[in-house]
Amino acid sequence: MDYSPTSSPGLDTYVPHLQKWSKVFLTLMLATGLFKLIEFLCRVIYRLCLSPLRKFPGPWLAATSNAWEVYHSLKNDRFRVIHDLHEKHGNVVRIGPNHVSVASPEAFHYVFVTKCSSFLKTDFYATIQPGIGPRYAGLFNYIDHKQAMSERRDLQPMFSPGSLKQYEAKYDEQLDILIKVIKQRGKVNIFELFKFFMLDVIGDLALNESFGQVASGEEHQYVTDFNNAFMLIGLQTMFAPIIPLIPYLPFKKLKDAYYGLQRVFSYSQQRVENYLKMDVSKKQGSLMSGFLDPTTGDPKEGYSAWSIALAGHGFIVAGSEATSITLTYVIWALIKHPDVDHRLRSELSSLGESYSNTDLANLPYLDAVIRETLRVYPPAPAPMPRAVPKTGFEFEGVSYPPKESHML
Structure with missing residues (x-):
């Protein structure tokens, strides 16, 4: 059987078409890449120069993409870096394109207690799944406030x-x-x-x-x-x-x-x-x-x-x-702090040999020791993001735009 090029003359007719479509495909790829690059640059310019969150201080990389937050999450030093940012810039810092971190006990109480039904959980919670089996919705990862209640x-x-x-x-x-x-x-x-x-x-x-x-x-x-x-x-x-x-x-x-x-x-x-x-x-x-x-x-x-x-x-x-x-x-x-230890032991000694959990719950100094430990050494320094409501939010003289910002 003859496998020489002359035995398949029809292939020659496809070569020009293949070359033509290769150029079209390459042009489309370049155009798509250029479009994505322009889109990315426009997004970066918007987030740095036009976003309502541009007024908040923070790393410029954090303002442009989530890469900054992902990097520090993987390094497991995210909470320390954010703490340092607050030490440097004050109560409000920008840590993402749509994220701000607020270090104010009053704001925390307002968002998580006083107006908790207005500040809904973000999509961050919906992603927390076992990774196997049916998707799960429970108290921790419900986004809808009524479902959570x-x-x-x-x-x-x-x-x-x-x-x-x-x-x-x-x-x-x-x-x-x-x-x-x-x-x-x-x-x-x-x-x-x-x-x-x-x-x-x-x-x-x-x-x-x-x-x-x-x-x-x-x-x-x-x-x-x-x-x-x-x-x-x-x-x-x-x-x-x-x-x-x-x-x-x-x-x-x-x-x-x-x-x-x-x-x-x-x-x-x-x-x-x-x-x-x-x-x-x-x-x-x-x-x-x-x-x-x-x-x-x-x-x-x-x-x-x-x-x-x-x-x-x-x-x-x-x-x-x-x-x-x-x-x-x-x-x-x-x-x-041996002085605290001595005072706590004295309070516990007042209960005698027999006591109940109710008796322990009514000890004011024990309660104060536990609360202060939780305040100074929080055991779970993880994000608890909440979305700013559609009406926006103003607190302590700071305005947070609607839909644009998630508070942590």
Whole structure:
């Protein structure tokens, strides 16, 4: 068979067309690239020179794109850098094209308490998802205020004085183990031990089974996966589209986080499913009981084993890390301030040998120590962005334009 060019004369007729379409394609690519470049430059000029937020001080890169915020989030120094900006420029600084950070207790109270229904959560919260399974909407990531209030009403009974009393038995059991371990070891890493302790407590309350870390001195696989997954949860707020592609990427840490997150939620769901199979009389004394019909023991309308598992995981995130960090700082601060330690011990001694949680809650100096620790050493220096309402917002002589700015 002859494969010489003369055997296929028809190919010659396509060459000019291929050359022509190649030029057209190249022209379109160049035109698209030029258009995107012009669009980008126009956006940069607008954000630097014409945006209503141009009056607020801050890094010029932060004003032009989200790259500045992404960079410092990945470096894990975002909260320190923003603190330094406030030290340099004052209460209001610009940290993004549409973001300003406000360091004013009065403004915080106005936005998050007085007018909280007017300042809605931004889309930042909607991106916080497990990354696997059905999308989840709960108290933390609801954007709509009415939905959040409805969910809060469902959860309120779980934290009533009567419900908290039901949880005391589980808490006291874990506390006895903690005290025993401290006495046995004599010298301990209190941060690690408090972290194990709070995870054991919240795990028992939220998933009906303690992780047993304080007694064993070893980190449970759930906790290992949970810690690894934090990287993924942080990334998906900014790079949500790449999450499903992680198994195909050559990054071991990301893969470990991805599969670890799957194991975390699979474990949580299995614990909830086992809990749902228990007799109704045995389902009390757990945070999960608040999601169940008290008569039948089945999930209330709108809840499933999956949503309860995710809510339980949310309790673990909120209740373990922040509390263990605060406990560590309380002990550290008391050691650094012996006068405060002495006064607190005197107040606690006034209770005698037998006392209740209510008695502890009524101690003013203990309350002051805890509040001051939370003020000086906040355990969760994370953003809580709120969108400025359509009518705009003016406070302390500063005007914030509608739709253009998100307050952090």
